[in-house]
Amino acid sequence: xxxxxxxxxxVSLLAGATGALQxxxxxxxxxxxxxxxxxxxxxxxxxxNNTGDTPGNLPDPYFWWEAGAxxxxxxxxxxxxxxxxxxxxTMQALQHQxxxxxxxxxxxxxxxxxxxxxxxxxxxxMSAAENNFPNPPEDQPQWLALVQAVFNxxxxxxxxxxxxxxxxxxxxxxxKGYNYKNxxxxxxxxxxxxxxxxxxxxxxxxxxxxxxxDWMKDVEFIDDDFNVYDGAGVEQGCTDTNxxxxxxxxxxxxQGAAMMxxxxxxxxxxxxxxxxxxxxxxxxFDDGIVVERPCEGFNSCDYDQQxxxxxxxxxxxxxxxxxxxxxxxxxxxxxxxxxxxALQCSGxxxxxLYKGPAGTACGFKWTSKEKFDGLAGVGEQMSALSAxxxxxxxxxSVAPVTATTGGTSKGDxxxxxxxxxxxxxxxxxxTGEKVAAGFVTSAIAFSVLxxxxxxxxx
Numbered sequence: 001x002x003x004x005x006x007x008x009x010x011v012s013l014l015a016g017a018t019g020a021l022q023x024x025x026x027x028x029x030x031x032x033x034x035x036x037x038x039x040x041x042x043x044x045x046x047x048x049n050n051t052g053d054t055p056g057n058l059p060d061p062y063f064w065w066e067a068g069a070x071x072x073x074x075x076x077x078x079x080x081x082x083x084x085x086x087x088x089x090t091m092q093a094l095q096h097q098x099x100x101x102x103x104x105x106x107x108x109x110x111x112x113x114x115x116x117x118x119x120x121x122x123x124x125x126m127s128a129a130e131n132n133f134p135n136p137p138e139d140q141p142q143w144l145a146l147v148q149a150v151f152n153x154x155x156x157x158x159x160x161x162x163x164x165x166x167x168x169x170x171x172x173x174x175x176k177g178y179n180y181k182n183x184x185x186x187x188x189x190x191x192x193x194x195x196x197x198x199x200x201x202x203x204x205x206x207x208x209x210x211x212x213x214d215w216m217k218d219v220e221f222i223d224d225d226f227n228v229y230d231g232a233g234v235e236q237g238c239t240d241t242n243x244x245x246x247x248x249x250x251x252x253x254x255q256g257a258a259m260m261x262x263x264x265x266x267x268x269x270x271x272x273x274x275x276x277x278x279x280x281x282x283x284x285f286d287d288g289i290v291v292e293r294p295c296e297g298f299n300s301c302d303y304d305q306q307x308x309x310x311x312x313x314x315x316x317x318x319x320x321x322x323x324x325x326x327x328x329x330x331x332x333x334x335x336x337x338x339x340x341x342a343l344q345c346s347g348x349x350x351x352x353l354y355k356g357p358a359g360t361a362c363g364f365k366w367t368s369k370e371k372f373d374g375l376a377g378v379g380e381q382m383s384a385l386s387a388x389x390x391x392x393x394x395x396x397s398v399a400p401v402t403a404t405t406g407g408t409s410k411g412d413x414x415x416x417x418x419x420x421x422x423x424x425x426x427x428x429x430x431t432g433e434k435v436a437a438g439f440v441t442s443a444i445a446f447s448v449l450x451x452x453x454x455x456x457x458x
Contacts, residue, residue, distance in 0.1 A: 021342045021360070025335065028392060032081045035389045038345055039077055039086065041356030042070070042381040049089050054108070056093035061303055062378050064109050065117035068097065069307065072124030073382050076314065079131040080392040087134065094128065095140055097121060102141040103149035103416055105171075112175060115157065115167045119188025122150035126195050129409035130400035144199070144411035147192055152416030154189045155208065163238035165215040169231065181238055182231030183221050186212055187252035194259035198322075199402045200411065209260055213272075216253075226275035227283070228253055244294040246305070247312040250280045255315035258322035262399075273323045277330065284312070288336035289367045296365065303379060306364050310383030313337060317390035321399050331393065338391045340366035341384040347372035356381075 021037060024030035048055045048067070058067040074090045077083065099106035104121040105113060127133070129143040136142060157167055159181075167185045169177040190212040197205035216222045219238045221229050228249040232238040254276040261269035284290050290309045295301035313334055320327040320334075347354070347361035354361040354376045362384035363373035401407040 021345050023339075023342050023388070025339065025391065031388060031391055032083070034342060034345075035077065035081055035385060036083060036085075037357075037360055038362060038381060038385040038388060039074070039083075041345075041354065041360050041362070042073075042378065042385055043086060043089070044355040045378045045381070046070075046089070048093060054096070055089075056097035058378060063117070063304065064097075064112070065114070065120045066304065066307055066378060067093065068104075068117070068121035068124050069311065070378065070382055072120070072127050073310070073314070073386055075124060075127045075131055075133050077385065077389055078133065080389050091134065091136065094121070094125060094143075095136055098141045098146055101149075101417055102146060103153060104146065105153075105417075110172065113171045114169055114175070114177065115154065115171055115185035116169065116182070116188050118150055118153075118171070119185065119192065122147050122192055123188065123195075126192060126199075129199060129407060130195070130402075132401055132406065132408055135409060142410045142412075144407075144409040145415045147196060148411055148413055149415035149417075151189075151192050151196060151205070151208075152414070154192070156416075156418065159234075162234035163219055163232075165211075166219065166238070168234070179234045180231055181219075181234060183216065183228055183249040184231075184246075184252065186216060186221070187228075187249060187256070190216075191252050191256040191259075194256040194263070198259050198263040199407060201403065202413075206260065206263060209256065213253075213257075222253065226272075226279040228276075245283060246294065246308055247280075247284055247290060247292055248308040250276060250284065251312035251315035254280060255318045255322070258319035258326070262322040270323070270325070273319065273326060277319070277326050280312075280316075281329065281333065285333060286367055288333055289340045290333075290337050291367060301364065303377060305379075306375070306377060307379030307382055309337075309366075310379070310386035313383070313386040313390050317393045318400075320393060321397060324395070327395050331391075331395075334387060334393075335391050337366060338387040341387040344368065344372055344380075345384050347374070347376055349374070349376045353377075 021034045023034045045058065047053045047059050048057045056067055056071070057064065058070070071090050071093050074086045078087055097106055098104055104118045109117070125143045125146040129147065133143070154167060157171070158165060159168060163181055166181045167189055169180045169182045169185050172178065190209050193205045193209035193212065196202065197209060219232065220241060221231065227245060230242040230244045230246065230249065232241045254273065257269055257272045257276055261273050284293065290312060292301055292305060292308055295305050316330045317334055320330040341362065344363035344366060345361070346359055347363055348358040349361050361372065361376040362380045364375040364380045365373045
């Protein structure tokens, strides 16, 4: 009760101090107007619909997977606000990036394709199926079939030769990170499997979700206190665990576990959901506001990490629907974060950093006592949009559909490619690409060092 009262106080305080947005949180129309403003600023970063650019891609420095996450956010934006403004670019992006084999493995992304990258696009397609987003023309890849293709390919990549199972971070042997197994890649597998189980009613998907969860527990990427750690190297048998905890790792398993509870109604999944809710609340929230622990306090969050907390908002809101016993805990947290995020959406950075209307750029540090922290980008804008739009979830909201409750997306249980079809013939990597990869590797190394310092300090 004390936590709920404290969160309510934060929301009340911020309701009258949201700068340019001026959100009345008691009015759905006001929330939708605020979401529209933030979404407009987010789409100003997108160049994929410009002449000569590639549909679905964000410009540098943003990676391919974050574009997939953005279009999943826009699917939900349409669903909760009813605004169709961005449906055409969303449809175009989700279709174009499905790739030549309709499995979210486009050839132009092969050099850097991770299992998690593919998974974020597939989860966006899953949201399209669950929300009854308009279906593509019949001769184009369908939402459900796209997700099934990715699931089937994950099954073929399940690696029992190292660490007793699990997905590796990267798909191809030549990519940096191939010898690392991590929670987000396996979280994508778990999340997709659990949602396919609920949508289709097929027990095979549920069995794989259970298998992924059990493996995560066996290697202690999820411990008995429901901490969800980053991952470990295969050379050491996944025993050298990097204990950095990221919001999106906790969130992706929370939504998946809630989906499994909704599908099975089993007490074991109820207990897992409760454990994840409790630990997520304890670890990531300061007075009701989410913090990206491994990097935010060190001012070292990179472009990827600046988007993570928005996914946690999405998956918390979803879990509150799939496991209604969590609603009174999770939704007050989403609402307090929305108020804090809206307070940050008052920036006017230079035009080369933000091309949206002045006074509507969203910052990153939601715990900041000042308006706009000076950080602006796709991750910040998308996370703020997520927090704001998911406050529209109500206790009696209509749950995402399934194949038997109004879902219209067509599936293909046999979609996907066999393992031997994965390895492409590629020209040698250029010097420029090696240099770029070096920068990425250095950024990851510094992030991990910062996370390790935080863990030791904690």
